[in-house]
Amino acid sequence: xxxxxxxxxxxxxxxxxxxxxxxxxxxxxxxxxxxxxxxxxxxxxxxxxxxxxxxxxxxxxxxxxxxxxxxxxxxxxxxxxxxxxxxxxxxxxxxxxxxxxxxxxxxxxxxxxxxxxxxxxxxxxxxxxxxxxxxxxxxxxxxxxxxxxxxxxxxxxxxxxxxxxxxxxxxxxxxxxxxxxxxxxxxxxxxxxxxxxxxxxxxxxxxxxxxxxxxxxxxxxxxxxxxxxxx
Amino acid sequence: xxxxxxxxxxxxxxxxxxxxxxxxxxxxxxxxxxxxxxxxxxxxxxxxxxxxxxxxxxxxxxxxxxxxxxxxxxxxxxxxxxxxxxxxxxxxxxxxxxxxxxxxxxxxxxxxxxxxxxxxxxxxxxxxxxxxxxxxxxxxxxxxxxxxxxxxxxxxxxxxxxxxxxxxxxxxxxxxxxxxxxxxxxxxxxxxxxxxxxxxxxxxxxxxxxxxxxxxxxxxxxxxxxxxxxxxxxxxxxxxxxxxxxxxxxxxxxxxxxxxxxxxxxxxxxxxxxxxxxxxxxxxxxxxxxxxxxxxxxxxxxxxxxxxxxxxxxxxxxxxxxxxxxxxxxxxxxxxxxxxxxxxxxxxxxxxxxxxxxxxxxxxxxxxxxxxxxxxxxxxxxxxxxxxxxxxxxxxxxxxxxxxxxxxxxxxxxxxxx
Numbered sequence: 001x002x003x004x005x006x007x008x009x010x011x012x013x014x015x016x017x018x019x020x021x022x023x024x025x026x027x028x029x030x031x032x033x034x035x036x037x038x039x040x041x042x043x044x045x046x047x048x049x050x051x052x053x054x055x056x057x058x059x060x061x062x063x064x065x066x067x068x069x070x071x072x073x074x075x076x077x078x079x080x081x082x083x084x085x086x087x088x089x090x091x092x093x094x095x096x097x098x099x100x101x102x103x104x105x106x107x108x109x110x111x112x113x114x115x116x117x118x119x120x121x122x123x124x125x126x127x128x129x130x131x132x133x134x135x136x137x138x139x140x141x142x143x144x145x146x147x148x149x150x151x152x153x154x155x156x157x158x159x160x161x162x163x164x165x166x167x168x169x170x171x172x173x174x175x176x177x178x179x180x181x182x183x184x185x186x187x188x189x190x191x192x193x194x195x196x197x198x199x200x201x202x203x204x205x206x207x208x209x210x211x212x213x214x215x216x217x218x219x220x221x222x223x224x225x226x227x228x229x230x231x
Numbered sequence: 232x233x234x235x236x237x238x239x240x241x242x243x244x245x246x247x248x249x250x251x252x253x254x255x256x257x258x259x260x261x262x263x264x265x266x267x268x269x270x271x272x273x274x275x276x277x278x279x280x281x282x283x284x285x286x287x288x289x290x291x292x293x294x295x296x297x298x299x300x301x302x303x304x305x306x307x308x309x310x311x312x313x314x315x316x317x318x319x320x321x322x323x324x325x326x327x328x329x330x331x332x333x334x335x336x337x338x339x340x341x342x343x344x345x346x347x348x349x350x351x352x353x354x355x356x357x358x359x360x361x362x363x364x365x366x367x368x369x370x371x372x373x374x375x376x377x378x379x380x381x382x383x384x385x386x387x388x389x390x391x392x393x394x395x396x397x398x399x400x401x402x403x404x405x406x407x408x409x410x411x412x413x414x415x416x417x418x419x420x421x422x423x424x425x426x427x428x429x430x431x432x433x434x435x436x437x438x439x440x441x442x443x444x445x446x447x448x449x450x451x452x453x454x455x456x457x458x459x460x461x462x463x464x465x466x467x468x469x470x471x472x473x474x475x476x477x478x479x480x481x482x483x484x485x486x487x488x489x490x491x492x493x494x495x496x497x498x499x500x501x502x503x504x505x506x507x508x509x510x511x512x513x514x515x516x517x518x519x520x521x522x523x524x525x526x527x528x529x530x531x532x533x534x535x536x537x538x539x540x541x542x543x544x545x546x547x548x549x550x551x552x553x554x555x556x557x558x559x560x561x562x563x564x565x566x567x568x569x570x571x572x573x574x575x576x577x578x579x580x581x582x583x584x585x586x587x588x589x590x591x592x593x594x595x596x597x598x599x600x601x602x603x604x605x606x607x608x609x610x611x612x613x614x615x616x617x618x619x620x621x622x623x624x625x626x627x628x629x630x631x632x633x634x635x636x637x638x639x640x641x642x643x644x645x646x647x648x649x
Contacts, residue, residue: 057644062556083560090558097647101553105251115557117240
């Protein structure tokens with residue numbers, strides 16, 4: 001099923017160590033190293049406090065306060081400043097969160113278009129066309145012009161996925177992307193992710209505590225007390 | 232191109248933020264509107280008051296006055312002739328009549344006329360007289376004037392309520408008399424008035440005009456005659472005057488003219504600022520009050536905007552975090568919120584200008600019939616409008632900057648992870 005360059009690493013993590021200093025210094029990640037291949041659908045599991053979410057936010061480039069190194073598509077991201085990282089995120093990483101976090105005053109379509117407008121590589125018409133395609137892929141075409149706050153939870157989560165897809169990022173990261181959805185919608189989202197990974201070659205990394213979800217992914221990395229215990 | 236589109240998306244987000252809570256936005260705009268309009272109204276009103284005051288004052292006050300009145304005679308020939316240590320005793324010493332007038336009027340006027348700042352100038356022969364009509368006898372002053380130049384400087388012709396000012400040019404025995412003085416003497420137009428000088432010379436004048444300035448003191452005691460007649464009455468030649476009055480194009484340039492000509496003029500030169508320090512002080516104080524009040528209003532408006540922006544940012548903190556996760560930089564977030572502040576500032580300034588002009592023109596219609604005024608005075612100045620715009624926009628941008636900077640520093644990880 002996998003198509004594109006299965007041998008290239010989409011993401012490389014080397015010996016990442018992370019401390020929390022508040023309220024007292026505490027080592028959350030104790031030297032985590034792993035690679036993710038292009039087109040892989042990966043899940044990160046572990047008990048709460050195991051450091052899986054912390055790890056995801058380091059991978060997302062939003063958290064820069066760590067030791068070790070992170071590279072995505074061969075770009076060394078450790079040590080870059082916030083502005084460089086935000087430009088990189090815009091182009092290469094898509095996010096889906098447990099709570100959809102759409103901009104409530106914008107329509108579904110506008111929400112999807114935002115990251116592409118920010119990237120500014122396409123004309124308005126091209127962006128709109130692409131946004132409609134993303135929405136169609138997620139079966140949301142008819143909701144396109146509705147306000148984001150008028151949609152159901154499952155629809156909002158799918159809009160968030162469409163938004164994550166708009167810039168054709170090489171990696172999509174999800175923090176409990178199905179955590180707030182009923183089982184039916186959860187299945188829909190999982191199918192979409194698998195589809196994206198296997199047909200479009202997009203790498204997907206999801207933090208989840210849903211074991212059914214984890215079992216349907218290509219690979220599961222389990223975290224225990226800041227270390228990878230099983231993968 | 233890319234840069235342009237990115238700015239557009241920031242602007243789009245800003246405009247959605249502004250329009251989604253339209254009530255809040257309107258309140259913020261109204262704050263600026265009120266501050267700016269008050270700034271314009273207060274300053275235009277104060278300018279109007281200052282201008283009315285100045286018009287009144289300069290209706291008989293020249294920008295520079297040249298006279299010889301301060302000359303003191305300290306010279307004592309006895310002290311000079313004997314060596315020091317000599318004891319002498321002078322009783323009931325009498326000074327020679329010291330000169331209180333200008334002997335070379337034409338030469339002095341020529342020097343001043345050559346100055347580029349000088350607009351108009353005229354010479355006057357003023358002296359005290361008794362006005363007599365039958366048994367009535369009133370102490371007053373006579374101004375011998377050059378009718379044309381006097382009119383150019385003080386607009387005297389407009390103040391004549393009966394008769395004609397210009398007739399002073401032709402009727403050498405004509406006299407334009409202050410209204411109250413005329414009433415007190417019981418004379419009317421074309422009546423005769425007898426004038427008696429301190430040297431005992433008496434002459435009959437024909438009342439060819441009655442003048443009403445807004446200064447009661449003048450209307451009560453002064454009459455105008457042709458300067459030639461005045462010189463004759465005193466037995467002086469055409470080059471004689473008691474004072475030269477000079478008006479400049481810009482009345483604030485008096486010091487420059489005085490400094491430049493003092494050495495060649497040699498007489499006492501007094502600027503209007505020296506002569507009327509209370510006038511200068513009063514207008515400056517009024518300006519300070521106007522600025523202080525209106526800036527205070529703008530400051531309050533600024534705090535209002537600060538508050539509203541802070542509230543907006545707290546409400547939208549998750550959206551800001553998600554924007555950052557999507558790849559919007561701190562600078563983009565700063566731009567989004569500064570754009571909102573600027574939009575509020577610009578709309579507030581614009582509506583403030585309109586409201587300010589409306590309030591001012593409404594106040595300008597309020598009747599106020601005191602000292603030559605008919606309505607409350609308003610005077611617009613470009614500088615006030617410019618200052619109101621600059622202060623209005625500056626206040627909003629400053630008030631928006633601090634919340635916007637806070638928003639730009641939001642750490643998305645902390646917000647998204649809860």
